[in-house]
Amino acid sequence: MSLGLKIGLALAHFSVYLVVAISIWIFSKRSDFYTHTLRLRSLPSIYWGYACFAVATSYEVAEHINDDWFYISQISGLNNLFYSFLVFGLGLIALGLKKNTLIDIVLVACMVATPILYGVNDSKTAIQIPQFITAAIFVYKWYSVMKDWRVFLYLLFSNVISLGFGIALINTGNQIFHLFIGPAGSIALLILGYVAWVRPRYYSTE
Secondary structure: OOHHHHHHHHHHHHHHHHHHHHHHHHHHHOHHHHHHHOOOOOHHHHHHHHHHHHHHHHHHHHHHHHOOOOOOOOOOHHHHHHHHHHHHHHHHHHHHHOOOHHHHHHHHHHHHHHHHHOOHHHOOHHHHHHHHHHHHHHHHHHHHHHOOHHHHHHHHHHHHHHHHHHHHHHHHOOHHHHHHHHHHHHHHHHHHHHHHHHHHHHHOOO
């Protein structure tokens, strides 16, 4: 792998930290609106959720450094922590947005199940179910609070486009596809951040 590609991969992964910081800043800047007007359940839970994305990225970067940035689909402790903290992040943000007892129980169950199911039968297949359920609840709660169709673009970038690049990477072994997986997820989070930023404007016209 060329040095340029390694640098590009590193920058793509480290961009997540910047996106996380921007997202937390947006909710902090609009905290009065989200606390007193929309009455979100818990801003700290949302902050912790975004922090989990940064933690997940740290475990992913650590594994990539071990593999000299060459992507290998493998079962490992670091990979388990990566997927687990991604689900923890989605779950905590969803819990912080809006209370729904039944849905929240399902959400917590998925958060607990992910690290347990990881590696069953030496594969990642089992965790796809709690991942999908968590992502669906995450987007549902975002839409319930923000009432903006653009939140569904999160699924397009984080699940469809990112997954597409991942499948292409595994099937072809061409490491260039790895370069686009992280940015697709970052764009997904930035879209949600934009929606959260402009929400106060639309609220006054409702």
